[in-house]
Amino acid sequence: MKCLTIAWKDFMIRFKDRRGFMLMILMPLILTFILGSALGGVMGEDATVFPKTNLGIVWKDDDPLARQFIRDVLQSRDLKPYIHIKMADSREALEEHIREGSIDAAIVFPNGWSRDLNNGKLKGLTILADPGKSLQSDILQTLSQTFMDRAETTAVSTKTVLSVAVDSGPEQMAGLSQEVADELKQAAQQQWHAVEEKSVGQKPVSGMQYYAAAMAAMFLLFNMMNGAKSFIHERETQTLARLFSTPTEKISILIGKFLGTLYFAVAQFLIFMLATRFLFGVNWGDNALQTLSVGAAFAIAVSGLSMFIASVIHTEKTADVVGGIGVQILALLGGSMVPLTLFPDMLRQIAHIAPNTWALTSLVDIMGGTAWSALALPIGVLAGIGAAAVTIGTWRLQAR
Amino acid sequence: MLQVIELKKSFGGKPVVKGVSFSVDKGEAFGLLGPNGAGKSTTISMICGLLKIDGGDVRVNGLSIKKDPMAVKRKIGIVPQDIALYPTMTAKENLVFWGKMYGLKGREAKAKADRVLADVGLSDRANDKIETFSGGMKRRINIGAALMHDPELLIMDEPTVGIDPQSRNHILETVKRLNEQGMTVIYTSHYMEEVEFLCERIAIIDHGEVIALGTKTELCNRLAGGTVIQLKVDPIKERFIQRLKTMEAVANVKIVEEDRIEVFATRADAALSQIVALSLEHRVQLLSLNVKEPNLEALFLQLTGRSLRD
Numbered sequence: 001m002k003c004l005t006i007a008w009k010d011f012m013i014r015f016k017d018r019r020g021f022m023l024m025i026l027m028p029l030i031l032t033f034i035l036g037s038a039l040g041g042v043m044g045e046d047a048t049v050f051p052k053t054n055l056g057i058v059w060k061d062d063d064p065l066a067r068q069f070i071r072d073v074l075q076s077r078d079l080k081p082y083i084h085i086k087m088a089d090s091r092e093a094l095e096e097h098i099r100e101g102s103i104d105a106a107i108v109f110p111n112g113w114s115r116d117l118n119n120g121k122l123k124g125l126t127i128l129a130d131p132g133k134s135l136q137s138d139i140l141q142t143l144s145q146t147f148m149d150r151a152e153t154t155a156v157s158t159k160t161v162l163s164v165a166v167d168s169g170p171e172q173m174a175g176l177s178q179e180v181a182d183e184l185k186q187a188a189q190q191q192w193h194a195v196e197e198k199s200v201g202q203k204p205v206s207g208m209q210y211y212a213a214a215m216a217a218m219f220l221l222f223n224m225m226n227g228a229k230s231f232i233h234e235r236e237t238q239t240l241a242r243l244f245s246t247p248t249e250k251i252s253i254l255i256g257k258f259l260g261t262l263y264f265a266v267a268q269f270l271i272f273m274l275a276t277r278f279l280f281g282v283n284w285g286d287n288a289l290q291t292l293s294v295g296a297a298f299a300i301a302v303s304g305l306s307m308f309i310a311s312v313i314h315t316e317k318t319a320d321v322v323g324g325i326g327v328q329i330l331a332l333l334g335g336s337m338v339p340l341t342l343f344p345d346m347l348r349q350i351a352h353i354a355p356n357t358w359a360l361t362s363l364v365d366i367m368g369g370t371a372w373s374a375l376a377l378p379i380g381v382l383a384g385i386g387a388a389a390v391t392i393g394t395w396r397l398q399a400r
Numbered sequence: 401m402l403q404v405i406e407l408k409k410s411f412g413g414k415p416v417v418k419g420v421s422f423s424v425d426k427g428e429a430f431g432l433l434g435p436n437g438a439g440k441s442t443t444i445s446m447i448c449g450l451l452k453i454d455g456g457d458v459r460v461n462g463l464s465i466k467k468d469p470m471a472v473k474r475k476i477g478i479v480p481q482d483i484a485l486y487p488t489m490t491a492k493e494n495l496v497f498w499g500k501m502y503g504l505k506g507r508e509a510k511a512k513a514d515r516v517l518a519d520v521g522l523s524d525r526a527n528d529k530i531e532t533f534s535g536g537m538k539r540r541i542n543i544g545a546a547l548m549h550d551p552e553l554l555i556m557d558e559p560t561v562g563i564d565p566q567s568r569n570h571i572l573e574t575v576k577r578l579n580e581q582g583m584t585v586i587y588t589s590h591y592m593e594e595v596e597f598l599c600e601r602i603a604i605i606d607h608g609e610v611i612a613l614g615t616k617t618e619l620c621n622r623l624a625g626g627t628v629i630q631l632k633v634d635p636i637k638e639r640f641i642q643r644l645k646t647m648e649a650v651a652n653v654k655i656v657e658e659d660r661i662e663v664f665a666t667r668a669d670a671a672l673s674q675i676v677a678l679s680l681e682h683r684v685q686l687l688s689l690n691v692k693e694p695n696l697e698a699l700f701l702q703l704t705g706r707s708l709r710d
Contacts, residue, residue, distance in 0.1 A: 005500045013488055242484035242545075245448045246501040247473040 002248045003256035010230060010260025015267070024222060024268050028215035029275055035215075036208030036280065053136045056086050056094040056106035056128075065114030065122075069147050091126065098130050105129035105136045107144065117155045122148045205367045209283060210339060212276040213363035216295070217356040218327070218336035219272070220265055220302055225323030227261030227306025231397075232316050254307070254394045261306045265299035285366035290375055294366065297382035298359035304386030305355070307393030330354045335361070355385050401426040401461060401584050402447070402553060408455030409442050409608075416442050418608040419456065424553075424586060424601075429579045431599030432588040433696060439608035440588040441481060444557045447586075448478045460553060474502065477551030481558045483538045484545075487531035491522060491541050494530060495548055502549035509548070516544040521570060536567020543571065547578070554578065555586045560594060572597060592696045602696065606704050620694040627668040628698055629675065631661045632687040640682040647674050659687070664698070 014020050055074065059066050074083055086103055088094045094106035108126035116122050125144045129137035234240035234257075243253050273291065276282040284291045313319050331337060333347075334356035340348055351357040358378040365374060402424040409417040417439045424430040432440050445451040447458050449469045458465040458472070465472045485494045492513050499509035517523045520540040530538060543559060556575065560568045575598055579585045587598050595602055596616055604612040604619070612619055633640075636659060644653045644663060649671035652664040665671035668691055679686050692698070 002501060005497065009486070009489075009497050013486060017488060238480050238482040238484040239486060241445075241450055242478070242480055242498075243501065245450050245473060245476075245478045245480075246498070247470045247503065248501055249470075 001252075003252045003259060006243070006253060006256025007259035007263055010257065011263040011267070014226065014230070014260075014264045020226070024219060024226075024264075025271055025275070028219040028272055029279065032208065032212045032215045032276055032282075033280060036206070036211040036282075038207075051104075051133075051136055052082050052084075053105060053133075054084050054086060054103040055140075056088050056097050056103040058088050058091060058094060058106070058108040060089075060109075061111050063109060063111075063113045065117060065151060066109040069144070073143055073147055091128070094128055098128060101130070104133045105140055107140060117151060120152050120155060122152055124148075205364055208276075208280050209367050210364060212272075212280070212282040212284070213360055213367065214336040214339075216269060216272050216363065217298065217334060217360040218331040220269060220295075220298055220359070221327045221330055221356055222323070223261050223265040223268070223299070223302040224305045224309060225319055225327065226264075227257070227303055228309035228313060229316050229319045229323070230260065231257050231307070231310035232313065232319055236316065250398055251394070254397055257310075258303055258307050258390050258394070262299055262303040265302055266296060269295040269299060283367065284363070286369060287366060290366045290370070290372065291363065293379055294359060294362040294375065294382070297379045297386070298355065300386030301355045301359075301382040301389070302386075304389035304391075304393070307397070308389040309393070311393040311396035330356055333357065334359075355382055358382050401428070402586070403459040404443070404447065404456070405459070406456035407443060407446055407453065407458065409439075409446060409451060410454055416608050417446070420605065420608070420610055421456075422603050422610060422613060424584060426552075426584055427579070427582050428601065429575075429585040429587065429599045431595035431602040432586065432605055433590070433592060433595045433602055433700070434588075434605035435590050435700075438590075438605045440605055441557055442608075443605070444478075444555055444586070444588060448476055448555060449473055474549070475552045477546035477549065477554045479543050479546045479554070479556040479559045481561060483530075483535075483542050485530050485538065485541060488529055490527050490529055491517065491533070491544075492526040494541060495544055498545040499548035504549060512548055516547050519547065520544045520574060534564070534567070536563040536570070539563050539567060539571060540574075543574065551583070553584045553586065555588075557588050558590070559587075560589070560591065568594075592700075596696060604696070604700055604703070606700075611703050612699065616696065619696060619699050622699065627665045627671075627694055628692040629663040629665055629668065629671060630688075630690040630692065631663060631675070632659055632689075633661060633679065634659060634685045634687055636661065637682055637684055640678065640684050643678055643682070644675065647671065647678075649674060664702075 014024075057070070059070070070085070073079070074085065086097070088097065088106070091106075091108050094103065094108065097103040098106060106128040108128070110123045110125070113123060113125075125148075127137055127140050127144065129140075231240070234243070240253075244250065270292075273284055273295070277284065309319065309322075313322060333351050334340075334354040335343070335351065336356060340351060340357070340361065343351065358381050362370075362375055362378040404420060404422050407417055407420040408415065420439070420443050422430070432443065434440050442451065446453050447465070449465050449472060453466060460472045460475050463471050463475075486497070489497070492510075495513035495516055496506075496509045499512055500506075504512060514523070514526070517526050520543060522537060522540055522544075525533065525537065530541060533541070539559060543556070546554060546556075554575075559575075560571055563571075572594060575585060575587065579598070585598070587595060589595050599616075601615055602613070602619060603610045612622065614622075636655065641653055641655070641661070644650055644661075649665050649667040650663055651666050654662045654664070656662055663671060663675065672689075672691070675689075676686070678684075
């Protein structure tokens with residue numbers, strides 16, 4: 001397989017290039033350290049599953065549903081270590097506590113909250129929070145809404161089933177109603193786990209983690225230009241012509257050039273991943289296979305794009321200029337400099353034209369914990385970009 | 401061994417090679433001589449399968465480059481005009497890589513690289529990067545890369561451009577030795593003396609056409625006024641020049657500088673005595689007199705009116 005010989009040659013040339021090594025390996029490590037350390041606070045550094053919260057509660061009438069919410073949700077095994085509850089008499093008292101800073105957020109239960117349960121529509125809870133503690137407020141909102149939805153569903157379902165059961169005969173009613181109620185209760189309790197799984201990235205991503213992913217996405221982009229430049233350089237120094245004079249098929253040479261860039265991009269990602277893991281303690285997520293899959297798909301995308309660029313650019317100088325500007329724009333657009341979450345909605349949508357956006361968001365999702373199904377689209381998009389670019393690039397280069 | 405049949409190539413509608421034909425026997429050293437831009441490299445590129453042929457064909461041992469390019473490429477070793485090597489790789493790494501491109505396997509390629517390095521006299525620099533080499537040493541590795549697969553036909557496209565005399569001599573001696581060992585060689589150059597030293601038969605190319613083809617002796621015999629007598633005189637008189645031109649043993653006379661004349665003589669001995677007598681008659685002082693034997697440069701000049709290095 002002569003394409004593998006060409007690929008290995010290209011890989012070794014780039015790997016041994018001291019300047020290239022500095023740019024592709026050391027520079028992203030240094031930037032990760034600087035940006036991750038400097039901007040860590042922005043990302044909610046040191047947050048845990050739920051930020052430690054002093055929660056004020058107004059619960060006047062010992063409502064059973066409120067009791068259940070406090071017991072099964074707010075003081076559940078998972079959340080109890082993070083939520084310290086402080087009872088208060090009135091909403092005004094809670095607001096005063098928030099102003100003083102003695103509590104971070106508060107919940108006011110309506111009087112007779114569970115009374116409306118039979119109607120299938122609960123009154124909403126009032127959630128108060130320090131303006132600077134929006135994360136706690138959001139989580140409490142989600143927890144309460146989810147609990148209310150489940151309680152309403154359970155109540156309505158039980159009522160409906162029981163009415164059906166009454167029609168089926170008194171002798172079966174007691175057993176059936178008990179069975180259905182148990183199952184719905186179980187379903188309602190499982191709901192909490194569903195909420196936990198639904199919230200993407202419930203594991204908070206630290207600044208160091210975010211910028212490790214961001215720098216990986218940004219610096220892998222340089223392979224687009226380096227791969228293209230390698231091709232143009234071979235053309236200018238006549239080594240490409242010499243390759244074509246050997247008994248090697250043109251397609252094999254072109255695939256070899258693509259694979260050379262791919263090898264380096266994959267190696268760069270692996271080295272960077274390991275270096276950030278061991279130097280800065282960056283946790284790339286619980287599923288290394290997911291991270292590697294996204295990394296590989298992104299490497300395919302940039303390597304494919306390198307072939308496309310080589311087919312449209314003719315000089316190394318042009319490649320340098322276009323590459324320098326192009327990588328910076330893509331890095332900015334893709335969230336490698338400023339986190340994507342700070343972008344306006346429209347810009348966030350536009351950012352999806354950049355392959356690094358897909359890579360970065362996926363890597364961050366993996367760090368927070370995500371399912372394979374959520375990664376199918378980004379991996380597919382990245383591999384698709386790579387496949388399309390390498391096909392068009394190779395076709396154009398072969399036709400020359 | 402090699403047949404080049406009515407080869408044609410145009411770029412942007414402009415014909416660059418216009419029906420070049422020649423053949424090279426097995427074991428022969430064949431020279432392609434011509435000035436820059438004559439069409440030598442384009443012809444070579446078509447023979448090697450690097451450029452698409454517009455018309456005609458190239459056959460190596462009966463195999464057509466158009467029909468069976470891979471089989472033809474396996475038989476050819478090409479030494480390009482440029483240093484087509486990877487500067488950040490060592491000499492040996494380069495040779496091994498190019499060997500593999502011709503189908504050699506790992507250990508075989510390494511062993512062959514050692515032998516080639518010895519052949520080009522650079523064994524002691526095997527593990528040095530090409531970028532640290534002098535121009536001459538790079539040229540030697542450039543040739544070595546073409547020898548890795550023991551080609552039947554070695555094609556060298558101006559392999560001595562821009563190098564020191566020592567490296568040039570080394571390269572010429574290496575090529576001579578390879579040819580003596582049975583390798584067929586095509587050598588293109590605009591350095592007449594290199595082609596004369598190496599090649600038995602020579603084709604002179606100009607403006608994309610073969611304008612002369614044969615052995616050196618055959619070509620020089622075609623020269624009318626093959627011997628060049630260079631004179632330095634004082635003063636140059638118009639009547640003296642006119643009388644020189646009318647002499648029986650003189651084919652042509654050319655004033656090259658204010659006081660220098662070149663006389664193209666068909667018979668050198670007769671011309672010399674007549675020139676001396678004529679200078680006395682016209683009271684022209686002969687400051688120096690130099691006789692140059694017939695050569696390809698003179699033939700090219702006669703055929704094209706231009707120097708090979710123009």
